[in-house]
Amino acid sequence: MEPSGGQRMERRQLEYFVAIVEHGGFTAAARALRVAQPSLSRAVGNLERDLGVTLFHRVGRRAVPSAAGEALAERARLVLRDLQALRAAARALGEGPVGRVDVAATSSSGLQPVVGIVAELRERHPGVTVSVSSAASAAEVVAMVAQGRCEAGVCGSAARPTGHGLTAHYLRDEEFLLVSPPGTGPAGGGTVRPEELRGMRFVTTGPNTAVRDLFERLSATVGELTVAAEVADRGIVLPMVLEGVGAALMPDGWAGLARRAGAAVHRFAPPERIAQWLVHRGGPLTSAGQAFVDTTLARTADRAPGAE
Known part of the structure; x- marks a missing residue:
């Protein structure tokens, strides 16, 4: 053209x-x-x-x-x-790095690690401002970065995000937890086996999200799992759980908030995990974008197993 x-x-x-x-x-x-x-x-x-x-x-x-x-x-x-x-x-x-970086993130990634990255970035580069846009799925994060709507993105995906000229960095394994109303949930300490979910009611997100995919897989395996409520805004999942609408499958970034609010939090045995990724364009980044990427990767390396 x-x-x-x-x-x-x-x-x-x-x-x-x-x-x-x-x-x-x-x-x-x-x-x-x-x-x-x-x-x-x-x-x-x-x-x-x-x-x-x-x-x-x-x-x-x-x-x-x-x-x-x-x-x-x-x-x-x-x-x-x-x-x-x-x-x-x-x-x-x-x-030094200055300006604004637009970041796309799914809700769990927006909570962690993005909150921690922003706090660390603020200490390292006070001239950088981070604007976070919410995405419903990893595919939406990838699309927002590929289309230039955002400069970088953080999301959970079982497979490495590829194509569109993007670069993807593995960050960590995000763990899914069972969060249930106060005083409810399986007995037996802090862990739960999938078969113990049978007969439970759940608050879940809509289709094509990592949480919903896990719910569908567990439902097909265990059976008798009921959707009590389906929500588009993930921010209201925990309030619904606390009101007793049902239990929920939530990423580990929500664990601290859920416990402080009084919800019962259980890990799965064996653990249910999904890889978390940082994605950005392969070409030149703004100084703010590069600072975000560098801080994210440095933070990940600092928290890697065996790191001092």
Whole structure:
């Protein structure tokens, strides 16, 4: 897709274009960017003329990307990321890592290790700000990074995330736990065997999540597991458990909070685990993005078995 007539595609045009895609219309994008809507419309109109294609279809008050617009949106995000990386690299020569890094994370990974990484990053590089976007699944994390919506991502996946020009680093094995209402759950200490779940009611997340996949596997193996409630927002799983709606399968990052809230927490015997990964683009990162990646990998190495 080459500009016609020798015109140059400007960074501001790409920023305006991506904002319209992200916000679903010119009015919302102008408000988010704090620019006049006529200026936004003029810049995008110039971009459409330069490229010789229609980038948006107007449907009511919404601006829906055309096929060409959808193709350009992904590339535009990556171009803007690269430009940001170049500017940040130049500033970092004199100031150290500065700026903002956008990170995608599933809810369990957002709790741990991302919370710990942000705290450590704050100590090492106070000029770096982390913005965390929630994702429902590992596939969504990968898509958000591949499309340039986020610079890095943390997620749990049984297989190493591959493709899209991404680099994946193994971080640790995340362990799933049984969390049940106060005073309930299997007897016999802090461990539970899968067959002891038979007849229990569960609060679970929706399809295509690691927790739901584990529930379905245990249900097929053990039988007589009932879904008491299915939620999209994982943040309300623990409150539902505490209210007695049912038990839940939760990643180990929630263990401390669950215990402090009074829930009963059991480990599985044998343990139920899934690999946790850091993913990022294989190309240049912003100084903030590189600081996030370096801090994550250093933190993982410090906590590896046998590390002093």
